[in-house]
Amino acid sequence: MIEILISILLLLGTFFSISGSLGILRFPDVYTRLHAATKAATLGVACVLLGSFIYLFFDQGIISGKLLLGILFVLITAPISGHMISRAAYNSGVDLWERSEKDHLSKDLKKN
Amino acid sequence: MAIQIIFNVLIAFMWMFLSETYDFVAFVKGLMIGAILLFFLRRFLPGKYYIVRVYKLIKLNFIFLRELIFSTFAIIALVYKPKMTMEPGIFKLPTELKSDWELSLLSNLISLTPGTLTVAVGDDNRTLYIHAMDLPDVEAQINDIKNTFEKAILEVTR
Incomplete structure (x- = not known):
């Protein structure tokens, strides 16, 4: 029973990671690609780590704090790298995709 | 607020010494007993009863x-769509x-949920500029x- 849960978690994790990589290839500009790179991968890594945590707990009887800390640190660092990359891209003048609808930031920057 | 946490930890240590078991389980038991004691003494301590905030934090x-899981599936649906029909954009x-502290927590949570990404913080610290994957309706x-x-952050910090 518990093996099924572990397999589902591991498969979901790999599925999220693969979808994230595909998203990096398919999406049109820096900002949309960052969505795929930093987010889908976050949940993917978290699922894989959670699966191995449950495996170690039920199969070996080890409570592995390192794996839980790994999830925590991924969750802390992923948004910061995403924010910094997008900010750097915007400040150095990378354009949005031409089909983008609104850009409130460019108006506010010009006012200053 | 801070003084309540210190009291609670002190009570937990006292409980460890009283019961003469020095392990993690005894410490957690002490914390629970401390929380109950502080509940009865809450009128004499400054600030709101802090367990309420812990509960809001868990919430x-x-x-x-919930947001993370739902919006990950939304992004994945976009990845496998044959044609790119979404309308990305930056909104205020x-x-x-x-x-x-509150502002950085909010912007990190926004960045962590797929579909939205904090691009910049306004000079007045009152506005966030957010890039959204699919933005049919800003409001x-x-x-x-x-x-x-x-709303959830305000409940934790105020």
């Missing part, structure tokens, strides 16, 4: 988990949060963030 975590989110998106994350 915030669950809200975040006016926020009521004041301190740096709906703003209300969505305000009703989930901002």
Whole structure:
């Protein structure tokens, strides 16, 4: 029973990671690609780590704090790298995709 | 607030010495007994009863988990769509949060949920500029963030 849960978690994790990589290839500009790179991968890594945590707990009887800390640190660092990359891209003048609808930031920057 | 946590930890240590078991389980038991004692003594201590805030913090975590899972599936649906039909864009989110701590928590939570990404913080620390993957309706998106994350953060910190 518990093996099924572990397999589902591991498969979901790999599925999220693969979808994230595909998203990096398919999406049109820096900002949309960052969505795929930093987010889908976050949940993917978290699922894989959670699966191995449950495996170690039920199969070996080890409570592995390192794996839980790994999830925590991924969750802390992923948004910061995403924010910094997008900010750097915007400040150095990378354009949005031409089909983008609104850009409130460019108006506010010009006012200053 | 801070003094209540210190009292609680002190009571936990006292419980460890009283019961003469020095392990993690005894410490957690002491924390629980301390929380009950502080509940009866809450009128004599400054600030709100702090377990209420701990409860709100746990609630915030669950809200975040729900958003994370739902919006990951939304992004994945976009990845496998044969034609790119979404309308990305950057919108402005006016926020009521004041301190740096609250603001960075909000922007990190926004960045962590797929579909939205904080690009910049306004000079006045009152606006966030957010890039959204699919932005058909700005008002709906703003209300969505305000009703989930901002409300939950305000409940924790105030």
